[in-house]
Amino acid sequence: MPHFKDLFEETYLKAIYKLNNKSPKGINNITLAKALQLNPATVLEMVRKLTERKLVELQQDKTIHLTESGRKKALSIIRRHRLWEVFLADKLGYSWDEVHELAEELEHVGSDDLINRLENYLGHPKSDPHGDPIPDKKGKLKEEQGMPLMNGVKGKQYIITNFTDTNDQFLQYLSSLQIRPGAKVKFTGMNEYDRSCSLSVGKQQVHLSEKAAGNILVQPV
């Protein structure tokens, strides 16, 4: 019979890691609870357990931080997730905007040895189908932070690198607009009223909400 503790642990660690990347000052349990779609009481309880396990530290201002070993574990899960995504896309023919949910399950499976073999089999890819970099065995991750498309300069061209929202719905929406990693777009302006953005993708004019444009990362072409 399976042991679930790891699974919960991994889910929490990954969520904390990701939120902490966005807000390096630290996050509170409300934020974490919202991200996990759980009750704050539940999250507090679990965070305490993780603290006992020396994976998480609670600062005196109540912010939640990963310890070094917690960060290691989180990166290991992200590594698994992204390698499975590559597998699903490259080998099984899934498109880049369909792989997230499945990888969410696969990431909790198997040993490090399995993942290392998988990486080898996939030819040591540097990034997953969404353009996100894959941590190496040691947990090293080169974070080439792109700039949010929202902060673009009117008239300039950009290359889509990756996304800060990994939701398959969102990605499929972008995909339908031809917005995918590697694609070239021109920023044609922002509407000051609602901060929505317009851009041209190929010959199409596209309008994106502030939220959407904020979750698309680009590099100057």
Added chain:
Amino acid sequence: MPHFKDLFEETYLKAIYKLNNKSPKGINNITLAKALQLNPATVLEMVRKLTERKLVELQQDKTIHLTESGRKKALSIIRRHRLWEVFLADKLGYSWDEVHELAEELEHVGSDDLINRLENYLGHPKSDPHGDPIPDKKGKLKEEQGMPLMNGVKGKQYIITNFTDTNDQFLQYLSSLQIRPGAKVKFTGMNEYDRSCSLSVGKQQVHLSEKAAGNILVQPV
């Protein structure tokens, strides 16, 4: 957050299916509890839930049987398990006696679509690395029952087809004796005292306990 009910359900259904294959008359919850290494009280409770879910039927003589839909689910899990085993062996380079435990985890992951794609990617293998046949999408399984090596005739040659114990320890033990699916062996006799068997594998003389020899299935050469 994950939903575990399926996982438990699947574990029970698979165990019942396998035991029922060995004893078609039906099994009791003691046998099932032993196989799952759980308390009979626990198993009884769960079996009742599975009965409510119309996956299992309790006969009046207290034997446990799968319903048609229970059998379907069990076969679907076995299909997943065996396809993942092929993946691990063929693509990631694991040897046939190392794949079971990992497949035990992978079998609970993902959708039927994923498994169908995997099957396609693997080239529609007919059997897994242990020689066991892989059920098709519909749940059809051709059970080419081999004969237990124990029942062999002295002096005759046999081809190893598969095994009725899937434990990796056991398989690795066999592997160390050059006993693997497809291997040719000669049955050289049985010791009546403890029913242990001797055979020749290549140039080696090998002795196996009654239990081991009973779990090795062969076909006349």
Added chain:
DNA sequence: TTAATACATTTGGTGTGCCAAATTATTTTT
């Protein structure tokens, strides 16, 4: 400074699978 708002924590309680131990059949033996 007081009131309002947000956050943090505690309390009591649920569902699910699990167990040990006691009890009640049901078989076997003798």
Added chain:
DNA sequence: AAAAATAATTTGGCACACCAAATGTATTAA
């Protein structure tokens, strides 16, 4: 048929993640 062994079931309870709602405790506005 009585005794012994085995099987089936019930009972009460544990662990774990989870939640709603109540209660503190800060912060921010008025």
